[in-house]
Amino acid sequence: MAQKPPTQPDDGHVAVSIDGHETRVPKGTLVLDAAAGLGIHIPIYCAHPKMEPVAVCRMCLVHIERFPKPQPACATVVADGMAVTTDSAEVTKIREGMLEFLLLNHPLDCPVCDRGGECDLQDFTFRYGPSVSRFPITEKVHFNKAVPLSEHIELDQERCILCWRCVRYYDEITGEKEIVLEQRGVQTLVTTFNEQPLRSSFQGNLPEVCPVGALTHRQYRFVSRPWDLQRTAGVCPECSYGCNLNVDSRDFEIRRFASRDNPLVEDMWLCDRGRYSFPKWNSTERVRRPAVRPRAGRARDTAVGEAIAAAANELRAVIDAHSPSAIGVMGSAESTNEELFLLQRLARDVIGTRNIDHQLGSFDGITSEEHALGIAEIEECDALVVLGVEPEEEAPVLTLRLFKAQHKRGRRVHRVARDADPAGVVKAMGATTLTGVIADETNREHAVLVATALARKGAVRRMTVTRGVNGRGAKDLGVLPNVLPGYRAAPPGGKNGREILEAAAAGAIHALLITGPNAALERAGELLDRALQRAESVIVVETRPGKVASAATVLIPGHAIFEKLGTVTNIEGRVQRVRPALPPAAQTPSDTRVLAALAAELGAKGWERSDPMSVNRALREAVPAYAEAGSGGRALWTAERVA
């Protein structure tokens, strides 16, 4: 090896030269990553940024000085003074040979292949491959096409290049081991054990893991070409974990969700519930026209301005006849932070009621402590306690993070009953300096007991898996009867969601203001029916037709999450942006404007700037943690800020 220059102190870095370019990289870096740092592209198939190297595909072979044979860049660790060549005639010849070999029995049916246009085999053949093959196309060995592996995944056996990524995905990422390679040599096939269908809840990642068009989504079969898709960065709307994804739409319909790697959140893996949930956002069953349907009088469709004026009149009538506290306000965990912020200001400052909530359950004693544990920090905890199966059912990708903490980082994961005896948990734990306690909204009181008991052993951080994509934002921004934005204590006397409905059903609350699709509200069932029937006026800003929309005395169409601009907050407090990927189905102003217009009708001043951007600015002024979080950072709460 070349002598290390004496001027360089040992700082944990080594000097390598790649194609004559010198660089210093940390010890243990792979040649592949060192080259990427220099902007030198090395083609890979079996290597994957989230998996351990196996070096089976031999596509990344490079020449390293003093090595007798070419070495795989994906599995060779840099050494000091190493000189790597990727652009020599030798390497070019190896690449051409590898590609010719991979294409030996490849069907070359790119025109009908769903991967065409975003396929590594296509791209690398175009860039590095030979222009012709020496093997006659008529002598290719053929295998089965379109073999269903499950209701979601289709396998084209001919297109597989045997990179093992799918097998390793199940071994290393989910631990479910559902896919194997069987047979040998040219007959090697990817298959499942005993031809069982795949049962994993994370199958949807397979087509993205596969570098070619062998594994494809059934739901995306022949749907579009990648260049026809309009890509919008978004956030998964199915749960509060806040997985980053790309919304791919064509002809104003969402055609697929693709992962958008954020190592701090979902680490590029989506669950099937989220990934395959997109068709519902294309639904044409939407509230499209504003309507005024007074309890006594004729129902009619109106212009949105008229509907807002009617809503203001009804609210004013209730305030005059009774009091502001005869009004109940229900937000939704599916609204953006901007809408929730405006809604709680409308309720508290303009209407003057304390009855505001976004859920039915009680959140007594809520503090920011419940959300202190970050998603990536799970890997840093010595031990993790998961109370019940609900957290992982609610946010499935959490399971993959726990698996990674357990198997890659050697952390201990204890899955205990949702109401496990705190003393027993402590006993089972052993020594720990930092423990993570993960619970869901329904057993948060119990999580406090467990955390308190564990605190004797060392530091404890808690995570509460909230319900609804923006369940966390609703709590941060005070859409709760007992806290104001930033977890400041609210004046007492506010009713929570269930109490609002009960009071409305009993005739004590006369007007309800309900925004957004609210799954929690629909779970109230018969109580909701009674409340909606009894209330004198029900003002609804809603996207979907249903019980709430049909009971509305004033109905204003809302915009769905993929039709608007704003931010949502995930369980760890990460404030992430959502952007319009579709034109709104309803031809009305965005929800923030509707709320602001309603406030203006009620006589409030200073609500003119109501586009989501301006509201976001106001929100950041009011809630400093959100200003610090910016877009994509975590809103962190310190004790003094909460106080």
Place this chain on the structure above:
Amino acid sequence: MIKELVLGLRFTITQMLRKPLTVQYPEEQKPVFPRHRGRHILHRYDNGLERCIGCELCAAACPVGCIYVLAAENDPKNPVSPGERYAERYEINLMRCIYCGYCAEACPTEAITLGPQYDLAEYRRERTVVTKAELLESWPRFAQARGPASPVGAGADSTARADPDPGISPRVAWDAAETVHGAPEAPQPGDLGVPTHVPTVTEPESRDRR
């Protein structure tokens, strides 16, 4: 002077006796050259199956983007084309086409060619968006149902998501929605998603890219 008169008349009379050059278009049409690039034709195999496999490569090659292809999966018992995939919709906006022939060159199955037809004027603009039924070679057993062009396809002026009760187009509404309280102020650097190193941004990048 007489001489000039005679010369002039001679020219006139020779022209009068020649066969006329004028073609009585549109009743008469002259044949075009074999490689003339006129209106497109979608071809079939000898057994009647469509050659087009809905791969969208023609649409990708088209420099003006006037082809719209929507693919679908063949029913193996009753296939439209050989193989797994066929074009469920195939539309060309002839008003935008520049008759360059790139689509024919890109096609892997020689399904599309530019044919001899050049009289493409229409009384209605919508009719200049030709659908698969009009483009396909006719075939006795494989009649195509003729329907209107899709609302989102090659000739779309609508940008609509399906609306059972169509009013003003959503694009118009979208713009209108943002101007209810006057035009929104341009986002400032440091705002939600606006990088600080960019001095000003006049348009939120979220708008539809089409």
